[in-house]
Amino acid sequence: MREKAIIRSLWLSFQYIKEMKVNKTRFCPSPTGLLHLGNLRTSLFSSLLAKKDNGSFLLRIEDTDLERSKKEFSVAICNDLKWMALDWDEGPEVGGKEDSYYQSERIDLYEEFYNTLLEKDLIYPCFTSEEELKIIRRNQIASGQPPRYTGVWSNATEEEVRDELDKGNKPVYRFRIPKDRTIEFKDLVKGEQSFSTVDLDDFIVRKKDNTPTFMFANAIDDSLMGVDLVLRGDDHLSNTPRQIALLEALGLSLPTYAHVSLFTGSDGAPLSKRNGSISINDLREQGYLPIAVANYLSRVGHTISDNDLKTYGELADSFKIDNISTSPSKFDKDQLLYWQKKAVEDLNIDECKGWLKDSLEDLPSSIDKEDFIALIKDNINFPHEAQDYLNNLFLTPLGERSEIIDVIKSAGKDFYLQAQEVITSEIIDWNETAKNIGSTTGKKGKELFMPLRCAITGQTKGPELDRVVNLIGTQQVIKKLKEASEL
RNA sequence: GGCCCGUUCGUCUAGUGGUUAGGACAUCUGGUUUUCAUCCAGGCAACAGGAGUUCGAUUCUCCUACGGGCUACCA
Numbered sequence: 193m194r195e196k197a198i199i200r201s202l203w204l205s206f207q208y209i210k211e212m213k214v215n216k217t218r219f220c221p222s223p224t225g226l227l228h229l230g231n232l233r234t235s236l237f238s239s240l241l242a243k244k245d246n247g248s249f250l251l252r253i254e255d256t257d258l259e260r261s262k263k264e265f266s267v268a269i270c271n272d273l274k275w276m277a278l279d280w281d282e283g284p285e286v287g288g289k290e291d292s293y294y295q296s297e298r299i300d301l302y303e304e305f306y307n308t309l310l311e312k313d314l315i316y317p318c319f320t321s322e323e324e325l326k327i328i329r330r331n332q333i334a335s336g337q338p339p340r341y342t343g344v345w346s347n348a349t350e351e352e353v354r355d356e357l358d359k360g361n362k363p364v365y366r367f368r369i370p371k372d373r374t375i376e377f378k379d380l381v382k383g384e385q386s387f388s389t390v391d392l393d394d395f396i397v398r399k400k401d402n403t404p405t406f407m408f409a410n411a412i413d414d415s416l417m418g419v420d421l422v423l424r425g426d427d428h429l430s431n432t433p434r435q436i437a438l439l440e441a442l443g444l445s446l447p448t449y450a451h452v453s454l455f456t457g458s459d460g461a462p463l464s465k466r467n468g469s470i471s472i473n474d475l476r477e478q479g480y481l482p483i484a485v486a487n488y489l490s491r492v493g494h495t496i497s498d499n500d501l502k503t504y505g506e507l508a509d510s511f512k513i514d515n516i517s518t519s520p521s522k523f524d525k526d527q528l529l530y531w532q533k534k535a536v537e538d539l540n541i542d543e544c545k546g547w548l549k550d551s552l553e554d555l556p557s558s559i560d561k562e563d564f565i566a567l568i569k570d571n572i573n574f575p576h577e578a579q580d581y582l583n584n585l586f587l588t589p590l591g592e593r594s595e596i597i598d599v600i601k602s603a604g605k606d607f608y609l610q611a612q613e614v615i616t617s618e619i620i621d622w623n624e625t626a627k628n629i630g631s632t633t634g635k636k637g638k639e640l641f642m643p644l645r646c647a648i649t650g651q652t653k654g655p656e657l658d659r660v661v662n663l664i665g666t667q668q669v670i671k672k673l674k675e676a677s678e679l
Numbered sequence: 680g681g682c683c684c685g686u687u688c689g690u691c692u693a694g695u696g697g698u699u700a701g702g703a704c705a706u707c708u709g710g711u712u713u714u715c716a717u718c719c720a721g722g723c724a725a726c727a728g729g730a731g732u733u734c735g736a737u738u739c740u741c742c743u744a745c746g747g748g749c750u751a752c753c754a
Binding site: 220221222224254256257260321322325329332333336337338339340364385387388391392393395396398399400401403405406407410425426427428429430431434451453454456458460462488491492493494497499517518519520521522523524526527529530533537570571572636637638640641642645646651652653654655656657 | 716752753
């Protein structure tokens with residue numbers, strides 16, 4: 193017996209030394225709201241870890257809270273994940289060996305485990321109402337006691353239980369937490385953990401309406417579904433010993449745990465609109481590229497030694513669970529923007545076309561879409577900026593562009609009239625033409641180029657003028673110079 | 680109240696019992712681009728505080744402070 197234990201512990205430590213290979217990771221959101229960057233990062237980590245070892249990534253919808261769970265949220269969550277290219281190998285829509293990946297549809301399956309636990313007297317019905325519990329808790333706190341379940345029903349007689357049942361009262365079921373035990377586990381991020389069960393309450397595993405609690409369904413499903421690495425938020429760290437106790441009681445396999453620290457808003461408070469965080473949907477609508485978001489998220493709370501923009505495959509290869517940080521991190525929009533710049537830079541013209549699809553609808557038909565994209569690509573980070581270029585170049589009258597009006601006025605009517613006179617034929621070489629305008633008007637340097645730029649492009653900045661002129665053509669240049677001269 | 684997790688430039692982070700504590704983003708200053716973006720060069724900027732161990736602590740230990748979590752018929 194003792195030898196067996198020694199061999200087992202040797203084997204366990206060997207497992208730690210020999211780097212653990214991940215078979216299956218999971219993400220299990222509850223559809224009570226939209227995904228935020230924090231959830232998304234956790235799911236990205238899980239997905240990358242699975243990909244790295246050629247394992248699979250599972251999605252499970254934890255909709256056991258019947259009141260707060262909404263179908264529309266689970267749809268939105270799936271869409272957000274798909275947009276991010278965090279495709280799951282098993283779960284809603286794609287299926288798998290489970291009948292359902294929605295916990296609300298697995299209620300019958302949990303019944304069997306309740307029965308087992310009941311037979312073994314590991315759970316017991318409790319009739320203390322929520323109101324009573326609240327009062328008890330308040331009194332405990334007031335008298336300096338730790339707020340605990342007092343356990344009045346843990347050793348109730350069959351008669352007492354029958355009485356309540358006869359009165360039509362519905363019980364919740366509590367798990368009998370083993371007393372005087374220490375539950376130990378190794379967290380892959382936080383290290384060795386040790387919890388004494390005297391600090392743990394008999395927690396509820398089944399609610400009055402017969403639905404399972406998170407503590408129960410989450411642990412059981414992970415085990416049943418063969419998840420071997422549970423990577424989740426730090427907020428679950430102290431729930432872990434409870435779930436371990438439960439799984440052990442049921443004789444179910446334990447996953448390895450990794451608890452990732454919180455990802456907060458810029459002010460350290462939970463992510464919300466107020467501290468700069470944006471919903472995944474907003475990110476998509478603003479034109480953030482999924483690969484930019486992935487590159488950013490992979491580097492917050494996790495270290496990648498270089499600063500190269502990586503594909504998902506490359507991110508997975510460079511993802512290391514040992515490089516996950518133990519301390520919380522804050523959202524920084526500038527750093528997201530940096531990756532967005534890199535990702536846009538990396539886009540080829542075709543990809544760019546798809547990205548800008550909705551922003552170029554008003555482009556004049558005489559202008560080649562790809563040429564236009566090539567012209568502005570290096571100057572934009574978001575589709576709306578492409579639209580700005582488009583508007584300023586072709587649509588918005590110069591008179592409505594307050595940013596340039598002073599430049600045009602101070603250059604004067606005559607400047608633009610003279611410029612027009614210089615252009616007598618098709619412009620072949622803009623730089624030559626500009627030089628001629630310079631000698632005719634007597635202007636040079638900034639005095640020459642800025643008024644021309646403003647009139648022709650409708651703004652003070654942008655790509656090189658000769659490229660712009662090349663794209664829009666002589667007639668458009670003349671039209672703009674005329675417009676400027678009439679202001 | 681109990682239990683647990685955490686604290687390195689403004690931000691994301693690297694790192695070590697002896698380092699000029701490194702990088703990136705942001706910011707600032709120059710240069711290139713007759714604009715802007717890019718690019719290049721450079722600057723500013725951090726070990727939460729206190730005690731202990733030690734020849735020596737940012738690194739190890741303890742305490743304190745601060746932040747966070749769990750202690751829910753939420754997940």
